[in-house]
Amino acid sequence: MKNYTFLILILFFSCEQKVKSGSNVNAAKSNSTIPLKIPKEEDSILNAWSHYYQKENPNFKPELFLLKETSPISYRESSIYILHQKGFNEIYKPFLVFSKSRDHYLDFDSYNWFIDPNGNAGYEADQQVVVVDLKKKSAKQIAFFGPSFWVEDAYWKGDSVAVLLGNSYEKIPFKMEFNFKTNKAKNYIYPDTLKFETPYSKIRLRSKGIKVE
Numbered sequence: 164m165k166n167y168t169f170l171i172l173i174l175f176f177s178c179e180q181k182v183k184s185g186s187n188v189n190a191a192k193s194n195s196t197i198p199l200k201i202p203k204e205e206d207s208i209l210n211a212w213s214h215y216y217q218k219e220n221p222n223f224k225p226e227l228f229l230l231k232e233t234s235p236i237s238y239r240e241s242s243i244y245i246l247h248q249k250g251f252n253e254i255y256k257p258f259l260v261f262s263k264s265r266d267h268y269l270d271f272d273s274y275n276w277f278i279d280p281n282g283n284a285g286y287e288a289d290q291q292v293v294v295v296d297l298k299k300k301s302a303k304q305i306a307f308f309g310p311s312f313w314v315e316d317a318y319w320k321g322d323s324v325a326v327l328l329g330n331s332y333e334k335i336p337f338k339m340e341f342n343f344k345t346n347k348a349k350n351y352i353y354p355d356t357l358k359f360e361t362p363y364s365k366i367r368l369r370s371k372g373i374k375v376e
Contacts, residue, residue, distance in 0.1 A: 208260075208318040212328050212363055216336070219358045228338050228351040236341055236348045239304040241293045243273050248300070254278065257371045262322045268295050269325055270302075271314045276368070283374045290314060292327060294343075305341055305348075312337070315364040330362055 209225060216223045244251040246259065252273065260269040274291035276284045290313050292306035308314065311332040319325050327339040338351040365375045 206318045206320075206326075208316050209326075209328065212316050215363050215366060216357055216359060223353075223357060228336075228353055230349055231352050232350040234348050234350075236305055236343070236346050239307075241274075241291060241302040241304040243270060243291070243293055243302055245295050245300060245302055246297070254373075258367075260317045260319065260325075262319045262325070264322050266297055267319075267322065268297070269293070269317050269319075269327075270295060271317065271327070275313075276373075278373075283376050284368055292317075294325065294341075306339060313362075313364055315362065316367055328363075330357075330364070334359065 213223065213225050246256065246268070255270065255273045258270075258272040260271075262268065269292065271290060271292040274287065274289070274293070276286050279285035288310050290308045291304055292308075292314055293302050293304050295302045306314070306327065308329075312329060313331075314327045314329045316328045317326060318328075323342060323344040325341045325343070327341075329337045329339070331337065334356045336353040336357060340349040340351070341347075342349075368375050
């Protein structure tokens, strides 16, 4: 089942542009699985995400993620509004994930959810992950997900590497690491399924005052 889920993830990346503008990753398979290396001082976002799932999955560890694919980053145009640009909805500002210099940020929220008439978060079927260059005032899509996979949080390693933390309908977490200097995207997948009732993505929204049913 885990291998089947991973194949679905890879197929989605390569095929979704036929349905909607997305990130088309034609990845070359690795000859072997490589454990994800975690620095001694783990990022606080990574810690929060990991600790949440460890409550019901004590053996869940970030370093157990396995590298499955490495591919070039596929950039596509995005129509989302940029911070400080006319049309940008300030409700998304607390959710933007900035690089160390704050010249760039990731936005994986504004395309994915909105506030419905009852004041609760409503969701689109798809999720777009965009990297914004504030100096150039440009927004580029770097990943795109359908309803079976979603990004739950993200963080930067300095200014050149961004990491996405995700989960799936099959409850198998994944990670994606984008190195913008080398133009490489690495896809990691966890070797087991997790047990949980509420995904971390909803906890993240609630922590910033968004009502989630």
